[in-house]
Amino acid sequence: MSEQLDILIFGAHADDAEIGMAGTIAKHTAMGYRVGICDLTYAEMSSNGTVETRKEEAEQAAQLLGLTVRTNLGLPDRGLFVTPSHIERITAEIRKYKPRIVFAPYWQDRHPDHIACSALIQEAVFNAKLRKYLPESDPVNVENMYFYFINDVYEADFIVNVTDYYETKKAALSAYRSQFITGQGSVATPLNQGYIERVVARDHLLGQKRMLPYAEGFVSKLPMVVDRFD
Template sequence: MEKVDFLAFGAHPDDIECGIGGTIAKLTRLGYKVGLVDLTLGEMATNGSVEERQREACQAMEILGASFRVNLQIPDLGITLSRENVEKVVEVLRKAEPKVIAAPYWVDRHPDHEKAGHLVKEGFFNAGLKKVLPEIQPIKRPEKYLRYFLSITSTPSFIVDVTEYYSIKKKAVLAHISQFSQRPEFNQTFLNEGQFLGRIESRDLFFGSQIGKRYGEGFVLQEYIELRHPLALL
């Protein structure tokens, strides 16, 4: 694990790609270092073994250009705010020292997505407490904690134009063959029944339309953004 500018968290090995794959592709192409953290191995998925899903996650990481991808191996469908889980997040934050982090929005159809965001928030706060894992330095929090959307959206705090990088996002999502392919050997699920990928693109088209672009990815901040003056918007 190395120091990065931006660190993205997902509950399962394909969440980050589906949510903000375009933003990550954009950041890495602009020269920023990005790390990816999967909380679980996704072992409860209908299709795909743990080994298959790890290979797919690695391929997607390479497509996006991320510096590393780690898995905290919290049980799938078992994300809790236990001390052990919080400390796993704290350890990653202190070792990678990201300036900005992102995790799933607090409302979603999948309970693991909601719980992932809550767990990362706990880790974000605890990373700045000197009595939590004092042996892992430096003791500090990232500057900003962002939320990104998966199944359910809301009003974003800001939208990133990812039009130029959207083909990379699609390629990274489709690297998760076991989850999104319609091959005969796979059981039909919500993810591969033919409409799920279209829902992702529809969401990103909508956010893009809100800023006059083709594709966009929305983020939520729970605090206000300070501007030095109104012209700093330009």
């Protein structure tokens, strides 16, 4: 029987979740939260690296972040579409791990797979609670769903102070050597032309708004609930 998660993060490719929220992941696993990542594809269309390389890098990043579980649905890279079969696969993953909180990529991004992933997760989170949808498994009502940024940053609804865990984020990103570091036989892509440095600058600028060294931003489609103002 699978272990129930507190947080389940979806990405189209291994490294998506790390780019957007590795600091937040590390912060929560350090506090004892059970956190998992589900990558939808093996990123087989990547210009650099191989599927096997990407699997090894994803596992290394998972260990650095203290994940409870990391899975991959093996859906087609550059073939993600809002189809019944894709929604079913993702819904089954949500029902398997019963997370209280789900994260998905923000719905605007330069990469079409990130946009498709966002739409798919929203559909699956909704369907997961329907008793008559895939009735062979029990419905799951996700308490909260939030969105993280990958390539393109928009206005955040809230930020998480990740200063104490930022070195872990950089280590997790550096695990993806095939993507972020130019090596023998690699070709130039936006990812290996100073991408990690730009992510660090982004998170530093976001934290600066609240006098924090580093922060990661998130969006909620629903109003945030506040019990009191401190």
